[in-house]
Amino acid sequence: MKDLITHFIHYLTVERGLAKNTLESYQRDLTAYCTYVREEGFTDINQTTRAQIMGYLMRLQEQGRATATISRNVASIRAFYQFLLREKITDKDPSVNLESPKIEKKLPQVLSVTEVETLLNGPDAHMPAGMRDKAMLELLYATGIRVSELVSLNLADVNLAMGFIKCFGKGSKERIIPLGRLAIENVRGYIERSRPLLKKRGSDEALFLNHHGRRLSRQGFWKIIKKYAQVANSNKEVTPHTLRHSFATHLLENGADLRSVQEMLGHADISTTQIYTHVTKTRLKEVYAKAHPRA
Incomplete structure (x- = not known):
């Protein structure tokens, strides 16, 4: 079964071109599922039944796993069996009609414009690392890109003269996103004055570098944004995704159309983008409740 998972992951990589994080999720989910199946005494994929899958999902539930995690496992298992059926490795699909647990859609945490400004003003732009941090935060809020896309940016992906960046999202899909004036100024300042000091013998192409001169990691940026959230004394849970949510919400609040926001995200x-319309409606209700004398 381990070889079958490898075969499946190879198919997802070559044929579907899925992102690295997605591939790792499939690998992790299916490895755990197959370990459970072996523990139950089944070594042949053709022997597995719906009962084994349900037993595995019940174990995840007993372990206190989140509904989203269980739902993702169902999707991974379903895709795996469909692949095996299509490749004629098995002649049955025990995951047919398997229902995913319903996930309660939570509205994303969003910062107000004032809270964003406080967060973005946290770094000390007189220091090389502070200048880099300021440029990253400004760029993240200006474009709404994911943190994985941010740390994957190369110098060649940024066109400050024309005012846009090029990034590769899920499934390696390329998109072009415009930059605002403040983001352009801060990224240019970082590239001209801070990056040469961080570079040392490190990466020639990576845009954002750590203190070793190598490409900054997702984990590295997570620590950075947590630090500035503490500096800003934010009482909200601030993650790299919070600026992405705030970017989308603020655009819609100021009249941007949904299709344009969808393309930029x-x-x-x-x-998927429509959840932000619910956020803006919720915020409108809050404003109304506070401002109207007879609310």
Whole structure:
């Protein structure tokens, strides 16, 4: 079964071109599922039944796993069996009609414009690392890109003269996103004055570098944004994704159309973007409740 998972991951990589993080999720979910199946005494994929899958999902539930995690496991298992059926490795699909647990859609945490400004003003732009941090935060809020896309940016992906960046999202899909004046100024300042001091013998192409001169990692940026959230004394849970949510919400609040926001965020389905319309409606209700004398 381990070889079958490897075969499946290779198919997802070559044929579907899925992102690295997605591939790792499939690998992790299916490895755990197959370990459970072996513990139950099944070594042949053709022996597994719906009962084994349900037993595995129940174990995840007993372990206190989140509904989203269980739902993702169902999707991984379903895709795996469909692949095996299509490749004629098995003649049955025990995952047919397997229902995913319903996930309660939570509205994303969003910062107000004032809270964003406080966060973005946290770094000391007189220091090389502070100048880099300021440029990253400004760029993240200006474009709404994911943190994985941010740390993957190369110098060649940034066109400050024309005012845009090029990034590769999920499924290696390329998109072009405009930059605002403040983001351009801070990224240019970082490239001209801070990056040469951080570079040392490190990467020639990576845009954002750590203190070793190598490409900054996702974990590295996570620590950076947590530090500035503490400096800003934010009582909200601030993550790299918080600026992405704030970017989308603030655009819609100021009249941007949903299709344009969808394109900038890199959402394949507009229904994913529509959650931000619910956020803006919620915020409107809050403003009304506070401002109207008879609310």
